[in-house]
Amino acid sequence: MKGSESMGERLRARGACLVVRRRLQPHLDGELDAARAAAVTDHLTRCDRCRRQLESFARIKIALREAAGATMSPKDQVALRRLRRFADGLGDDSAP
């Protein structure tokens, strides 16, 4: 009896994990509504596996943010300056 209860609990927990994992990335991106976000947050306080997965995606997101600055090579920086000058030149054309 106790065994079947624990299996039922495990199945419920697994079902909850499946739902939450579909929502982990939208949660990370701030795309969930308040109720769903709260449900995910609540689940994460009780589930190490889902929390580790969220942390893993969060690390990737943070690394990509950092990479946005780090991947600008000197050549890119020169291109950027040329493009800014080009953009400023367009503005100058509108002057009377």
Place this chain on the structure above:
Amino acid sequence: MPVRCKSGDDDRVTSVMDGASLERAERPSPADAFQRYVVPEIPSLLRVGRTLTRDPDDAEDLVQDTLLRAYRSMSTFDGMHPRAWLFTILRHTHINRNRRRRPELLENPDDVDAVPEARPSDPAELTERAAFRDAVIEAIRALPIKMRVVVELVDLESFSYAEAATALGVPIGTVMSRLHRGRRRIREQLTASGLDNGRSGSR
């Protein structure tokens, strides 16, 4: 207190400026709007342009064409969702350039894996954080182009799903699906490299 102002060359006075008039009055000139909405996005345009073209020189040309088209469109731009609007121009400009120059690239971009750019590094000489970041960069460069662009827009450029969907001309569900698969692939690659504890299931 009512806002009083003169209207046109005659001396008619509008006693209360309605919301629409106020909006018109507050709308910046095309040149100002270009400076406000477009110029700050040039680094993002260049990054995404580089992903789309896979060539730094092509990317610069693409962004230059995009800037020109954006500038010419400023007078009709309504000020709503400027990033989505601007990146839609980038995408259209890219498609038009390819149509003229390299039609074969339009066949099925998903089949074309980005060529990983050589980036030799010795993780032992780097901090763990830098090694992780480099591995993420390598992993994202290995993604099919459609996935890569979505991951870049959302993670590098902080686009919302709706903005990315508008910019790419696809439904939000497609953005979510490509993002989910893209990040999962990145994570799998990191796990394979021993840089992520992704043993807890990837779905």
